[in-house]
Amino acid sequence: MIIRQIHVTPVAFKDPPLLNAAGVHEPWALRTIVELVTDEGLTGLGETYGDLGHLSKVRECAQALVGLDVHHTNQMYARVAATVGDAVSDLHGLTGVATKEKSIDRVFSPFEVACLDIRGKAAGVPVVDLLGGRVRDAVPYSAYLFYKWAGHPGQEPDRFGEALDPAGIVEQAALFIKEHGFTSIKLKGGVFPPDEEIEAIRALHEAFPGVPLRLDPNAAWSIETSVRVGRELEGALEYLEDPTPDIPGMAEVAARVPMPLATNMCVVTPEHLPEAIAAGAIDVLLLDHHYWGGLQRSAQVAALCGTFGLELSMHSNSHLGISLAAMTHLAAATPNLTHACDTHTPWQDGQDVVAPGALRFEGGAVPVPSGTGLGVELDRDALAVMHEQYRKCGVTARDDTTYMRRFQPGFTARRPRW
Ligand SMILES: O=C([O-])[C@@H](O)[C@@H](O)[C@H](O)[C@@H](O)C(=O)[O-]
Numbered sequence: 001m002i003i004r005q006i007h008v009t010p011v012a013f014k015d016p017p018l019l020n021a022a023g024v025h026e027p028w029a030l031r032t033i034v035e036l037v038t039d040e041g042l043t044g045l046g047e048t049y050g051d052l053g054h055l056s057k058v059r060e061c062a063q064a065l066v067g068l069d070v071h072h073t074n075q076m077y078a079r080v081a082a083t084v085g086d087a088v089s090d091l092h093g094l095t096g097v098a099t100k101e102k103s104i105d106r107v108f109s110p111f112e113v114a115c116l117d118i119r120g121k122a123a124g125v126p127v128v129d130l131l132g133g134r135v136r137d138a139v140p141y142s143a144y145l146f147y148k149w150a151g152h153p154g155q156e157p158d159r160f161g162e163a164l165d166p167a168g169i170v171e172q173a174a175l176f177i178k179e180h181g182f183t184s185i186k187l188k189g190g191v192f193p194p195d196e197e198i199e200a201i202r203a204l205h206e207a208f209p210g211v212p213l214r215l216d217p218n219a220a221w222s223i224e225t226s227v228r229v230g231r232e233l234e235g236a237l238e239y240l241e242d243p244t245p246d247i248p249g250m251a252e253v254a255a256r257v258p259m260p261l262a263t264n265m266c267v268v269t270p271e272h273l274p275e276a277i278a279a280g281a282i283d284v285l286l287l288d289h290h291y292w293g294g295l296q297r298s299a300q301v302a303a304l305c306g307t308f309g310l311e312l313s314m315h316s317n318s319h320l321g322i323s324l325a326a327m328t329h330l331a332a333a334t335p336n337l338t339h340a341c342d343t344h345t346p347w348q349d350g351q352d353v354v355a356p357g358a359l360r361f362e363g364g365a366v367p368v369p370s371g372t373g374l375g376v377e378l379d380r381d382a383l384a385v386m387h388e389q390y391r392k393c394g395v396t397a398r399d400d401t402t403y404m405r406r407f408q409p410g411f412t413a414r415r416p417r418w
């Protein structure tokens with residue numbers, strides 16, 4: 001099964017003004033769709049970030065991978081590593097430091113996912129079976145809440161409404177639970193002074209008793225603030241995610257707060273694991289195949305976490321259905337992924353490059369798609385529309401901070417901020 005063609009298509013889709021420690025989401029979110037075509041006419045799909053620097057590397061690598069067999073992912077990885085070189089991308093800072101190793105893993109990931117899609121189709125099995133088979137039939141996701149404005153400045157309000165205080169956050173949670181059936185909740189914090197976010201968690205705890213809650217300020221707090229907030233929220237959180245920057249800071253907080261700490265910021269490549277484990281900095285790692293080098297490498301990281309007693313959850317950035325399918329196959333095959341995964345899917349409000357039907361939420365969980373490979377098909381009309389949006393939207397790289405400064409010129413994304 002030799003790769004004969006690779007198509008790389010950047011797309012843009014509408015995104016609401018979601019607030020975070022870096023600023024606010026722009027009106028358009030970007031992704032890149034990768035299609036591999038083999039000599040036998042099979043196609044495989046992958047999805048990755050859409051920022052221009054990353055897109056250029058994905059395009060360069062696409063040329064370098066034509067002619068390889070879809071089974072030879074080690075060879076592919078070596079070619080991607082040689083092509084990416086020392087380039088580092090991922091500069092918004094919400095997924096931790098950018099390293100050379102992580103950049104290679106980020107570029108490699110969509111090609112690996114597309115190879116697995118093809119291998120599953122050729123073998124007549126779903127991708128989950130290539131990862132060891134399912135340990136669950138449906139993957140639970142959490143309601144991923146964001147503080148947000150009613151709409152982008154100068155535009156009509158969106159249907160999700162404003163959420164700038166505890167009442168708005170509770171209302172948003174109720175909407176997400178009504179529409180998707182979620183049974184756990186994550187609040188993106190690091191937006192308002194910590195006491196306001198404590199109040200929001202308390203309001204959620206009261207409104208949804210027994211529902212597991214997490215709070216993620218993306219390292220916006222100092223060690224002392226993190227310890228204070230952690231102690232005040234004793235009994236209210238399933239885990240606290242990235243309260244403070246870096247492994248030593250997280251280790252100090254972990255030793256002084258009652259709940260587990262989770263991360264998608266201080267441990268983002270394999271080289272971070274030994275230090276974090278030795279320091280006791282984290283209890284839960286958020287896997288993300290988009291930057292952990294695809295599905296098989298993520299499965300290896302998951303096994304390593306099992307060995308060292310770390311629990312697993314899953315991280316997300318704004319994404320489309322190819323990613324949701326890949327995340328679902330990975331999580332379905334990972335025994336120690338015991339926390340509900342994050343997804344931004346509800347915020348996309350039905351916009352997608354995959355044909356409807358294969359992916360759906362039932363009781364807050366996505367059943368593993370039933371077809372072979374990833375089990376999703378590209379909707380070529382939707383792809384064309386979203387590519388056109390990409391060409392016209394004027395956004396070439398995610399930059400929440402610069403967009404925020406248009407409306408709040410003094411805004412700082414300094415971490416820690418409080
Ligand atoms: O979409 C966002 O604004 C999130 O803040 C995202 O970029 C983070 O990477 C993420 O979801 C997280 O858990 O840190």
Ligand SMILES: [Mg+2]
Binds near residue numbers: 218241315
């Ligand atoms: Mg996080």
